[in-house]
Amino acid sequence: MMDYFEKNISAAEERAPYLISQMEEFRANYGSGDPYVFWDVDTKGCEIIAVKRDNRLWYLNSRYDADELVQKWCDRHTRRHYFEPELIFGMGNLAYLKEQRARNPENPFYVYEPDEAVFLEMMKRYDLTEFLMDEHMYLAVGRQGVTTIRNWLEIGIGYANYEFVDFCALPGYACVYPYEYLLLKRGFMEAIETLVLKRNTLYMQSSQLVENEFSHIMDCIHQSSIWELIQTFKKKNQEEPYSAILVSAGPSLDNNIRDLLKAEGKMFIIAVDTAIRPLLREGVVPDLFITVDPGKDLFLFEQEGVSQVPIVLSMNVKNGVSKIHTGHHFYILNAGDYMANIMERYKKRIVSTSSGGSVATDAFLLLKKMGFKTIILVGQDLAYPGNRSHAKAAYNDTIDQSKGIFFKVEDIYGGQVLTRMDMNHYRRWFEDQIAADPTLHVIDATEGGALIHGTEIMTLKDAIVREQKADYDFESLLDSVPDLFTPEEQKRVETEILAFPNQIIAAKIKLEDGQKLFKKLQELNENRAYKKKQFHDVYTEITEFNHWIETDAVVDLLSCLSSREEFEIQNQAYEVKDNLYEDIKDIAEHGSAMVKTYIEKIPILLECMKAMEE
Numbered sequence: 001m002m003d004y005f006e007k008n009i010s011a012a013e014e015r016a017p018y019l020i021s022q023m024e025e026f027r028a029n030y031g032s033g034d035p036y037v038f039w040d041v042d043t044k045g046c047e048i049i050a051v052k053r054d055n056r057l058w059y060l061n062s063r064y065d066a067d068e069l070v071q072k073w074c075d076r077h078t079r080r081h082y083f084e085p086e087l088i089f090g091m092g093n094l095a096y097l098k099e100q101r102a103r104n105p106e107n108p109f110y111v112y113e114p115d116e117a118v119f120l121e122m123m124k125r126y127d128l129t130e131f132l133m134d135e136h137m138y139l140a141v142g143r144q145g146v147t148t149i150r151n152w153l154e155i156g157i158g159y160a161n162y163e164f165v166d167f168c169a170l171p172g173y174a175c176v177y178p179y180e181y182l183l184l185k186r187g188f189m190e191a192i193e194t195l196v197l198k199r200n201t202l203y204m205q206s207s208q209l210v211e212n213e214f215s216h217i218m219d220c221i222h223q224s225s226i227w228e229l230i231q232t233f234k235k236k237n238q239e240e241p242y243s244a245i246l247v248s249a250g251p252s253l254d255n256n257i258r259d260l261l262k263a264e265g266k267m268f269i270i271a272v273d274t275a276i277r278p279l280l281r282e283g284v285v286p287d288l289f290i291t292v293d294p295g296k297d298l299f300l301f302e303q304e305g306v307s308q309v310p311i312v313l314s315m316n317v318k319n320g321v322s323k324i325h326t327g328h329h330f331y332i333l334n335a336g337d338y339m340a341n342i343m344e345r346y347k348k349r350i351v352s353t354s355s356g357g358s359v360a361t362d363a364f365l366l367l368k369k370m371g372f373k374t375i376i377l378v379g380q381d382l383a384y385p386g387n388r389s390h391a392k393a394a395y396n397d398t399i400d401q402s403k404g405i406f407f408k409v410e411d412i413y414g415g416q417v418l419t420r421m422d423m424n425h426y427r428r429w430f431e432d433q434i435a436a437d438p439t440l441h442v443i444d445a446t447e448g449g450a451l452i453h454g455t456e457i458m459t460l461k462d463a464i465v466r467e468q469k470a471d472y473d474f475e476s477l478l479d480s481v482p483d484l485f486t487p488e489e490q491k492r493v494e495t496e497i498l499a500f501p502n503q504i505i506a507a508k509i510k511l512e513d514g515q516k517l518f519k520k521l522q523e524l525n526e527n528r529a530y531k532k533k534q535f536h537d538v539y540t541e542i543t544e545f546n547h548w549i550e551t552d553a554v555v556d557l558l559s560c561l562s563s564r565e566e567f568e569i570q571n572q573a574y575e576v577k578d579n580l581y582e583d584i585k586d587i588a589e590h591g592s593a594m595v596k597t598y599i600e601k602i603p604i605l606l607e608c609m610k611a612m613e614e
Contacts, residue, residue, distance in 0.1 A: 008123045011132040016139060018148065037121045042066045049093045051118065053176060060092045060118075060172045069171065070095045074103060077168050082106040084164040085157060087149075089184055090173035091118065094126055101137070108156055109137045112149050114173070114180035116142045146180070147436040150187035162192055187432070190425060207604055210557050212294055213338060215319035215611035216331070220339055221493050223329040225484045226312060227349040230369045232481045233268075237371030243267045243467040244372040247286065248360045249274035250381030252448030256460040260284045260378070266468035267376070270312075270367065272359045275379060277303045285309060287474040290363045291317050292332065301325050310478050312366065315339060319611050328478060332362075341553040342493055348484065358426050364433065374441045376463050381449030382427040383409065383417040410451045412444065419450055427452055443467070500609065504602060507554040511599050514545045518592040525584045542591070554605075561601040561608075562594075 012019045036052040040063070048061035062069040073096055079086065084107055091097055091113040101109065111131075113119045119141045122128060131137055138156075140148040157165060167188055174181045236242075245267050247253070247260065253275065261284055263269060271279055273291035280303050290312040291300075301324045310328040313321060315337050322329060333340045334352045343350055351369065360380060367375050384406075409424060411417035419427070427450050434442050434454035444455035445463045485493060517538060524535045549555050 003124050004127045005124045008128045008132065011129040014133070015135075016132050019139070019141065037115075037117050039125075046095075047093060049118065049121070051115065051176060058172060058176045060090065060170065060176070061095065062171070066093075066095060070099050073171065074099050077166055079104040079107050079166065081164075083108075083161055084166065085110065085161065087153070087165055087167045087184075087188060088112070088170065089168070089181055090114070090170035090177075091122060092170045092173075094122065094128075094131075096170050097131070101131075101134070106136060109134075110149055110152055110156070111137060111139045112145055112184055113139070113141050114143075114145070114177045114184075143180070143183075144436045146183045146187050147432045149184065150191050150432070153188060153191035157191060186428065190428065207561055207608060209294055209316050210560055210605065211608040211611045212317060212319050213315045213557075214609050216313070216315050216317070216322045217339060217497060217612055218494070219322040219329060220315065220331045220333075221485055221490050221497075223331060223484060224481050225331050225333055225343075225348070225350075226366065226369075227351045228481045228484065229312070229330045229478075230351060230366070230371075232477065233370035233372075235371075236477060237373075240472075241371070241373060242469055242472060243374040243376060244367045244370075245269045245376045245378055246360065246363050246367060246380070247271040247275045247279065248377070248379040248381075249278065250379040250383075250446065250449055251385050252381050252446050253278060253379030255447050256378065256445070257282050257284065259460045259464065262461075263464045263468065265471040265474070267464070268367075268372065268474055270363055271309075272363055273300050274359075276300065276306060276309065280305050280309075287478065288312060288330075290359055290366065291321065292359050292362050294318055296321075298324060312363075328481075330481070331484070338553050338557060341556070342496065343484075346485070346489060346493070357422070357429070361426055361429055364430065368433075368437070368440065373439055374443070374467055376443045376445050376460070376467065377452070377455070378445050378460055380430075380444065380446045380452070381417075382423045382430075382452070383411065383419040383450040384423075385411075385417055385448050411449060412446070412451050412457050417450055423450070430455075497612070501606065503554050504605060507552060507558075508599060508602055510545075510548065511555075511595050514542075514549075515592055515595045515599075517542050517545060518588045518595065521584065522588040522592075525581060525588060528581065530580065546591075555598060557605055557608075558598040558601045561604055562597045 009020065038050045038052065038057065040048050040050055040059070042048050042062060043064050044067065046061075046066045048059060048063065048066050050057050050059045052058075077086070077100065082104075086100065086104065086107055087110045088097070088100075089112055091111065097111065113122075131139060138149070138152045140146070140152075165188070167185070169181060245260065245263055247269060249272060257278060260269065260279070261282075264285065269284075269286040269288075271286040271289040273289060273293070273296055276286070276289045277300060279286055285305070286309055288310050292314040294314075294316045296318060298318060298320050301321055307325050307327040310330065311325050312330045312332065313325075314332045315334075331339075332352070333343060333350050335350060340350050364375065406418055406420050407424075408416040409419050409427070430442075431453045434440060434452075442452075442455045443463050444452055444457050445460040447459060451457075483490075520538050521542060524530075524532070524538060529535050
């Protein structure tokens with residue numbers, strides 16, 4: 001039997017490098033014990049695979065007529081159109097995957113093999129290059145793979161096509177790997193939850209988000225980004241690692257907030273925005289705090305001493321934050337931000353903290369990127385003990401259980417505590433992050449709230465005593481982080497931004513030309529002029545126009561302002577018709593409707609720009 005391992009590794013290095021780091025670990029672990037992956041043949045001589053678990057041999061293919069079962073399975077999972085995603089649990093002996101891929105070569109496939117040993121056998125025994133190099137196939141393996149798949153789903157599944165996802169398991173897999181099956185199913189549901197949360201945010205806050213971005217854009221030019229912050233701290237932690245404390249504003253923060261005084265200088269302390277007021281009132285000065293929510297009240301940033309604490313902020317935070325806080329700013333810049341488009345032209349690096357959906361999850365991911373391997377959670381209740389939502393000095397309020405879906409989960413003491421869907425979503429996000437990184441040590445020193453599996457539970461006092469190191473000047477380290485642009489670049493970028501109204505005018509002209517193209521396409525379609533050169537020319541121009549739509553910075557902002565209309569149009573766009581005339585009619589109508597919406601939003605965009613002028 002030929003060994004294809006090195007050939008497959010070469011293919012993985014080109015398109016799936018995330019698998020490379022796992023391969024040696026797979027091989028070392030699998031080679032250290034008794035093999036439990038076996039090969040057999042069915043009654044017709046076809047090769048089939050089995051695994052040994054609990055002293056029992058489990059077959060992942062039929063022992064009688066594997067090929068017939070493959071055909072029947074694929075018949076049950078028919079994909080009608082190219083845009084319908086397939087989420088597959090397991091690889092088996094590749095027979096199902098090969099047949100399903102042959103039937104649906106253009107569909108996006110998300111394939112999760114839960115068993116590292118099975119995948120290793122596949123890498124050795126078969127040529128997987130056709131799968132590894134397939135631009136429409138996304139392959140993840142092992143426990144860490146669940147997080148990988150979920151991240152892919154959040155990118156690849158939109159509001160328009162999530163209803164078309166086919167979630168299927170190969171025969172035998174759900175029985176042999178029930179826990180991994182539930183993890184994948186949960187990851188899929190959480191990707192849908194995230195999609196809905198993002199859609200609702202855009203529905204409610206689209207114009208506010210654009211206005212907020214313009215209100216911070218001039219300040220951003222003269223400040224730093226989190227890319228520079230991450231590189232500075234990553235180098236420090238490689239030379240001399242320190243622990244970090246992430247302070248949230250859950251109700252339990254009232255119990256141990258003063259203990260944080262003993263950690264100052266001995267650990268890196270980052271706080272979420274709602275925790276900064278309680279901390280400063282108790283004399284605790286964190287090294288850094290973070291805000292990402294466009295709806296946070298400005299009074300959170302008006303506490304005396306807040307400006308002395310450096311801040312990580314998103315371009316989407318409320319208009320006024322970058323003016324009230326006069327200290328050092330580290331901006332989060334995401335793909336699609338107008339500033340991100342400028343940075344790309346100046347060859348500046350962009351790194352996102354977009355994560356589980358809350359400021360605490362963004363802070364946690366930032367700490368990981370900064371190189372911290374021990375993270376202590378404080379005030380991370382993710383629940384409502386005593387019917388309260390926050391520490392008293394943040395928001396001294398109680399919750400109304402009639403507003404929202406509330407239920408109980410296990411708390412850190414083995415009892416039950418009240419939580420809500422979004423809080424439980426964040427709790428599971430933390431668990432996935434911990435499970436996916438065996439080098440990460442997370443201590444839950446919240447002293448209350450929901451249990452986060454995978455954390456070490458201890459009091460904050462004990463965690464500080466055990467994890468503290470010699471005093472370090474984190475303030476000087478933060479001051480050493482370089483600015484985003486050089487002084488010369490700052491002047492050029494300012495000039496470019498001040499000329500933005502001219503870019504809007506140019507974009508409007510191009511959008512109006514695009515409308516004419518879609519109208520011409522409708523006319524040619526009515527005449528069934530598909531073979532004429534004019535039809536081909538118009539279709540080519542529309543393809544080029546659509547590429548411009550997808551890449552233009554002005555249209556990105558108009559798209560954000562048009563989120564509600566986009567969701568509605570995209571939802572209709574996947575209603576594929578059975579003939580060419582109806583398909584082209586839909587393309588022309590939906591394209592024209594979308595361009596019309598963009599043009600209508602231009603006055604709103606110009607109004608949002610006033611935030612920059614102020």
